Structures are given as structure tokens and as C-alpha cells.
Amino acid sequence: MALNSNEINGIDTMGKDTILKIEDLSIAFGGLKAVDSLSFDIKEKEIFGLIGPNGAGKTTVFNCITQFYKPDRGTVIFRNNKNEVENLVGKKPHEIIKKGLVRTFQNVELIKELSVVDNVLVGCHIEFEASIISQILKLPKARKEEAKYREKAEEVLKHMGLYNIKDHLVAGQPYGVLKRIELARTLMCEPKLIILDEPAAGLNDTETIALIEMVREIKDKFNCSILLVEHDMRFVTDLCDRICAISFGKLLAIGTPQEIQANEQVQAAYLGKGDE
Amino acid sequence: MEKRQKQPIAKMKKGNPIRNYILFGIVLLLLPILVEIGIVQYSHITIFASILIYAIVSLGLNLLVGYSGLVSLGTAGFMGLGTYLAAYFTADLKLPFEISLIISVAIPMIIGVITGLISLRIEGYYLAIATLAISEILRKVFVELDFVTNGFSGKSANYPKLLGFFQLDRNLTYVLVVIFLVLIMIITHNFVNSYTGRALSTMRGSEAAAQAMGINIYRYRLLAFAVAVGFAALGGVLYMHFIKYTYPNTWTLAFSLNILAVIIIGGVRSIPGTIVGSFIVFGVPDLILKKLPVIGQIDGMAYIFNGVLIIVIILFYPMGLVHLWSDVKRKLMTKKRKGE
Numbered sequence: 288m289a290l291n292s293n294e295i296n297g298i299d300t301m302g303k304d305t306i307l308k309i310e311d312l313s314i315a316f317g318g319l320k321a322v323d324s325l326s327f328d329i330k331e332k333e334i335f336g337l338i339g340p341n342g343a344g345k346t347t348v349f350n351c352i353t354q355f356y357k358p359d360r361g362t363v364i365f366r367n368n369k370n371e372v373e374n375l376v377g378k379k380p381h382e383i384i385k386k387g388l389v390r391t392f393q394n395v396e397l398i399k400e401l402s403v404v405d406n407v408l409v410g411c412h413i414e415f416e417a418s419i420i421s422q423i424l425k426l427p428k429a430r431k432e433e434a435k436y437r438e439k440a441e442e443v444l445k446h447m448g449l450y451n452i453k454d455h456l457v458a459g460q461p462y463g464v465l466k467r468i469e470l471a472r473t474l475m476c477e478p479k480l481i482i483l484d485e486p487a488a489g490l491n492d493t494e495t496i497a498l499i500e501m502v503r504e505i506k507d508k509f510n511c512s513i514l515l516v517e518h519d520m521r522f523v524t525d526l527c528d529r530i531c532a533i534s535f536g537k538l539l540a541i542g543t544p545q546e547i548q549a550n551e552q553v554q555a556a557y558l559g560k561g562d563e
Numbered sequence: 564m565e566k567r568q569k570q571p572i573a574k575m576k577k578g579n580p581i582r583n584y585i586l587f588g589i590v591l592l593l594l595p596i597l598v599e600i601g602i603v604q605y606s607h608i609t610i611f612a613s614i615l616i617y618a619i620v621s622l623g624l625n626l627l628v629g630y631s632g633l634v635s636l637g638t639a640g641f642m643g644l645g646t647y648l649a650a651y652f653t654a655d656l657k658l659p660f661e662i663s664l665i666i667s668v669a670i671p672m673i674i675g676v677i678t679g680l681i682s683l684r685i686e687g688y689y690l691a692i693a694t695l696a697i698s699e700i701l702r703k704v705f706v707e708l709d710f711v712t713n714g715f716s717g718k719s720a721n722y723p724k725l726l727g728f729f730q731l732d733r734n735l736t737y738v739l740v741v742i743f744l745v746l747i748m749i750i751t752h753n754f755v756n757s758y759t760g761r762a763l764s765t766m767r768g769s770e771a772a773a774q775a776m777g778i779n780i781y782r783y784r785l786l787a788f789a790v791a792v793g794f795a796a797l798g799g800v801l802y803m804h805f806i807k808y809t810y811p812n813t814w815t816l817a818f819s820l821n822i823l824a825v826i827i828i829g830g831v832r833s834i835p836g837t838i839v840g841s842f843i844v845f846g847v848p849d850l851i852l853k854k855l856p857v858i859g860q861i862d863g864m865a866y867i868f869n870g871v872l873i874i875v876i877i878l879f880y881p882m883g884l885v886h887l888w889s890d891v892k893r894k895l896m897t898k899k900r901k902g903e
Binding site: 353381 | 754759
């Protein structure tokens with residue numbers, strides 16, 4: 288019961304311009320507390336960075352938000368695409384995208400046997416409605432639907448500069464391209480919040496700079512918020528409006544890039560200074 | 564087997580496959596004419612019809628293995644159930660062929676879905692174990708329920724009577740089998756190229772990505788399995804009305820493994836590959852091996868042939884024999900170019 292009233296409190300206190308609010312999030316694997324009483328919130332149209340040393344629990348936080356892991360304690364409150372506020376904890380992983388929350392993966396999860404455009408089309412899987420009979424007989428409804436979303440996918444690919452390889456297979460594409468295809472896939476479902484897990488990992492300097500531009504453009508064009516995890520400090524400070532630094536699952540500091548850079552605790556965690 | 568590089572779908576979209584399937588069907592329809600003229604032996608039409616029926620069943624399993632990454636070892640049981648139901652409804656209850664067909668496919672599908680509901684909840688591999696068990700239970704039922712199934716004596720039915728008055732003979736039943744095969748090929752093609760097919764491929768490629776994109780893995784696994792069972796049962800119904808006889812010991816694990824062999828030899832994720840595989844696994848032993856001196860006399864030659872072939876193909880040609888032709892052509896082309 289106590290948890291129930293907490294939930295309601297969290298929902299009630301969520302600000303009008305807040306899109307995601309995490310409160311007291313905790314998860315432990317065996318005895319190890321991967322995330323420990325973490326709280327932060329993300330505003331509408333904000334680019335929010337989550338940073339921390341290796342093993343700080345950043346990806347675990349993502350997995351708790353998208354319900355791939357079930358947190359032991361805490362709430363994940365999200366303002367969904369119908370502008371309703373709800374707690375995501377306890378939902379199935381495949382239900383999350385329907386709320387307007389979509390993610391990418393640290394080790395690009397694309398389907399090698401499908402073409403680029405087909406991979407992107409998977410991103411709007413939830414929008415398809417044609418029945419199975421309509422699909423196997425290729426009735427007009429299924430045909431129209433397929434054509435409509437294929438056109439949309441091609442538009443997104445054009446926007447991402449991938450249109451010329453749309454019919455190529457994903458297998459064998461360079462890493463930078465794979466990252467962009469995965470990003471394109473997230474744009475198909477009209478998301479409110481996109482979660483990027485190390486978007487710049489494995490990219491060279493030019494690609495990283497291009498990515499910064501691209502993420503900003505996506506935010507403006509698709510009118511969404513972005514939450515990202517990244518190791519590359521320069522990338523994060525250049526791109527993010529606010530940053531949350533964590534270490535060993537615990538919050539160190541939240542603030543603007545300048546504030547985070549100046550924070551002594553963050554410096555200690557990153558550079559290994561300080562006492563234990 | 565699941566991790567192997569598969570033939571890209573994008574490549575399959577070239578040309579117009581549906582037109583090719585219809586052409587293939589028309590070519591198959593020439594067989595009865597060749598038999599009438601006397602070029603082809605009368606018994607060959609039975610061998611061909613069996614190959615085509617097994618191809619329908621294999622297409623279902625290929626959908627399951629190639630697209631959803633699950634394996635079923637219960638093909639024999641569900642196909643056998645299809646045969647017994649078809650015989651019971653048409654021979655015993657005197658129901659029209661069309662109604663019998665629908666019920667005989669629906670009942671195995673319902674049993675399949677129940678099996679899937681239980682086993683797919685845990686992990687993908689449990690389906691193989693659960694289906695193996697169901698298949699053996701069904702076979703036992705075929706033996707024990709002798710007041711319906713006649714036990715070991717087997718059960719018989721007649722060639723189908725369409726719309727209650729149009730009695731088919733052997734040649735026309737063969738035509739019906741060909742029509743069903745072409746329909747199933749088209750349906751399978753549309754299915755794998757639909758958003759459902761994409762969802763299945765995504766699920767097989769990356770469960771995490773599938774879930775993140777809103778694909779309900781449990782539901783789609785269940786769907787793929789239900790389709791595979793449905794195709795197996797349809798194959799059973801056609802088998803019953805063409806062979807006109809069913810017997811419990813036909814529907815053993817060995818048969819299920821033969822269907823698995825069809826798709827491995829022919830080509831996973833390939834519709835033409837499944838047909839090629841069916842011709843090799845079920846056609847070559849009867850049509851070619853039995854005619855050879857010495858080799859033809861060995862008992863169980865078909866099993867030896869298929870076993871050796873599977874080993875050779877997995878080791879040296881894991882994509883399946885359907886790609887042999889295009890690969891040879893490509894090799895010749897590059898050689899030609901080098902020569903110039």
C-alpha cells in the first residue's frame with residue numbers, strides 16, 4: 288500500500304514540462320547494488336546526458352526505464368504521447384514503445400537479413416493494423432498500409448542521408464551507418480522521448496561531430512526529448528542541456544555541462560582521486 | 564543452425580515470385596498428361612503428389628525455423644492427426660470434403676496453440692521438446708483409439724468429392740494438390756514479406772530489438788507455430804485423400820526429422836529451396852536410388868542418403884542446395900570475365 292501511495296504522489300507532483308521523472312530507482316543483482324536510490328527528471332525538448340565511469344550502472348538505468356529489467360524499488364513516471372502521466376514500472380518491455388518512448392542499443396541491434404528500409408520499417412511495427420488474412424492475401428488494406436509506412440521510412444532515410452542504400456542489406460554496412468540506421472528506426476513511431484545508449488561509441492571524430500548536429504536536428508524536427516548515455520565527455524558537454532553524473536549506481540550531481548565539469552565529486556569519480 | 568548466414572530476403576524479391584510459382588504449378592500439371600501419353604510411369608504420379616504434399620508441410624516448418632527461429636519436432640503428429648481427422652469426417656461422418664478440410668486443419672491448430680501457450684512461455688527450445696511429446700502422444704492415440712482409427716490396421720478414405728457432387732479421380736486429386744501447393748507458396752511469400760514476417764525476422768535476429776520496437780515475442784512465436792501446424796494438418800488432409808490410407812507408424816519422429824532435412828538441404832528461409840529439398844529428400848530415393856543396381860537393394864537407403872546429404876550440406880553448403888545454381892552461374896561469370 289505504501290508503494291501505491293508513493294506512485295500516486297509521484298504522478299501528482301510531476302511538473303507540467305517534465306516528460307520523465309525517475310524517483311528512488313534501485314536494482315540489485317545478487318548483492319551488488321547496480322542502481323541505488325537514483326532520482327532525476329527530464330524536461331520536454333531537453334537533451335539530457337547520463338554519464339559515469341565504466342560499470343556505473345548507466346545502461347542498467349536505461350534497462351530499468353524501458354522495463355527490460357524490473358527495478359526492485361522506485362518509480363519511472365512518464366508523460367506519454369496522449370499527455371497522460373503514468374508509471375512504467377511493471378509494464379512489459381514491448382508495451383513501452385506504445386507510450387512514445389523508444390531506445391537504441393549499445394551494441395547496435397539490427398537485423399542482418401533485412402534491408403535497410405525493412406529494418407527502419409520495424410520501427411513502426413506498432414502502427415500496422417492489417418489482419419493476418421489481409422496480409423497473406425495482400426488485400427488492399429495491407430497493401431496501402433505497407434506503402435504508406437514504406438514512404439514514411441524512405442522519408443526518414445532521406446533525412447538521415449541513407450536513402451541511396453535503402454535496399455541494401457544491413458549486413459556488411461560500416462559501423463557508423465549502422466548507428467544511423469538504428470537512430471532512423473527510432474524516428475518511425477513519433478516518439479516523445481528517445482533513449483540513446485552510447486550513440487557515439489565507435490565513431491570517428493568527423494562522425495561524432497555530424498552526430499551532434501543530427502541529434503539536435505532530430506530534437507527540433509520531431510519535437511521530442513532525448514536521453515543519452517555516453518563516455519565521450521566532449522560529446523556530452525557539447526550536446527546536452529543538462530547532465531546527470533552517477534558512480535556505482537549512486538547520484539553524484541545534476542546540472543548544466545559547466546556545473547558538472549566543475550564538480551569535484553565528478554572529477555574524483557572520473558580521474559580516480561579522493562578517498563574510498 | 565540458427566546462427567548460420569541466411570539467404571538475404573532482399574535478393575528473393577527480384578523478379579515476380581508469384582508469377583513464377585504459378586508457372587511452376589502449370590508445369591507440374593503436365594505430369595498427368597505425360598502419364599496418359601505413356602512417357603512417365605503411372606506410379607510416378609503418386610511419388611510426385613507425395614513430394615508436393617510434403618513440400619506444403621515443409622513450407623510451414625521453414626516459416627517456423629527460418630523466420631521465428633523455433634524448432635518443432637512434432638510435424639509428424641500434427642500431419643498424422645490431419646489424416647485421421649480427414650478420414651473420420653469424410654469416411655465415417657460423411658461430411659463434405661470442404662467442411663472436413665476446415666475442421667481437420669482447425670483442430671490440430673488448436674492443439675498446437677495450446678502446446679505453444681504452455682511451452683513458449685518459458686524458452687524457445689522447449690517447443691521442440693513439447694512438440695516431440697505431443698507427437699508421440701498423438702501416435703499412441705492413433706494406435707489405442709482403435710474404434711475410430713482401426714489401430715495398427717490403419718484407416719482409409721476416398722478421393723475428395725468437391726461441393727458434394729464432383730467426385731475427383733486420381734489425376735484430378737493430383738491437380739488439387741498442385742493448386743494447394745501454389746496457394747500455400749503464394750501465402751507463404753506474402754506472409755514473410757508482410758509486417759508480421761518482418762516482426763518474426765526481427766525477433767529471431769534480436770529479441771531485445773523486437774521488444775523495444777513493440778513486438779510481443781510470445782504472440783508472434785505462437786502465431787508462427789500455429790501456421791506451421793496448420794500447414795502440416797493441411798498436408799495431412801491432402802495426404803489422406805490422395806494416398807487414401809493412413810497408418811500410425813508413418814507418423815514417427817523419423818518423419819518429422821525428414822521434414823527438417825527438407826529445409827536444411829533445400830535452403831532455410833527459401834520457398835523454392837523448400838520445394839527443391841522436398842524433391843531431394845522424398846523424390847531422389849524413390850525415383851533414382853531404387854533404380855540403381857546394388858545400391859537400390861540396400862534397406863533404408865533413403866535414410867543413409869538423407870543423413871549423408873545433411874552432413875555434407877551443413878559442412879560445405881550451409882545455405883542449402885537452392886543456391887547451388889546461382890553460385891555456379893556466378894563462378895562461371897567471373898571466370899569468363901577473367902578470361903577476357
